[in-house]
Amino acid sequence: MKKILLFIVCACGLLSSIDVKAQATFTTQADTVYLSITTGATVPDYITNITGSALNLKWHVSATNFPADWTDSVALGICDNSFCRQNGGGQLWNGTTGSVFPATYGANSTDDSIGDFHLALNFASATSTGSHYLNVFVQDFTSGIGGYSKTMTFIINKVPAAVTNINNSENNIVLYPNPAHDEVNVVYDQGADVKNIAVYNIIGKVLAVYKVTNNTSANLNLENIPSGIYFVRLINSHGDVVVTRKFTKQ
Secondary structure, three states, rough: HHHHHHHHHHHHHHHHHHOOOOOEEEEEEOOOEEEEEEEEEEEEEEEEEEEOOEEEEEEEEEOOOOOOEEEEEOEEEEEEEEEEEEEEEHOOHHHHHHOOOOOOEEOOOOOOEEEEOOOEOOOOOOOOOEEEEEEEEEOOOOOOOOOEEEEEEEEEOOOOOOOOOOOOOOOEEEEEEEOOOOOEEEOOOOOHHHEEEEEEEEEOEEEEEEOOOOOOEEEEEEOOOOEEEEEEEEEEOOEEEEEEEEEEEO
């Protein structure tokens, strides 16, 4: 009998130690938002509360490769459902300041209350161009630490104001994170007609070929590729190479 009780106690302890993945309490308009701009824009990715109660969310910028002139207090601001904050003193970077910003998202009887979340960009004085990304990590703290979380990715392509054709497929391609670890994401314009993505090593040997199932982005699993410097080639439906990008796997 003692052995049985001991087994039950151990089993209960084991079950209680297993982490249970938090169920979704909110959704975003998109996982990745892509926008080409010249001088400035409002870039929304609205958050929807899918519960019947108010949510207390916290967020911070978790990663970015924005140029310095895209991140000063005039160029970059982020607005949630409670406040708008400019990046004065780099305050939006959790890694350097420890800042985590709270925001409340209400609910209604249909459990589909949509709240604001957007980037406020003013690049009128910025000279840097090209495509760059910014990630925002959002987590539900309504019931304490460990609530549901997700990352929102904003891909911004800034083109010179004098350029009238902003649909150059080669300029509208972003690869992140770089350096990469177990995976790398590639975001491209729908007009690029990407059908396959190949990974090459520095001597030109093909290590992997990925068939594209999404017309704007792809996630490449790098677990079986050793650390080093590699190239990705985006290939269209005619078999032509659209563009080549270099990345490092750590």
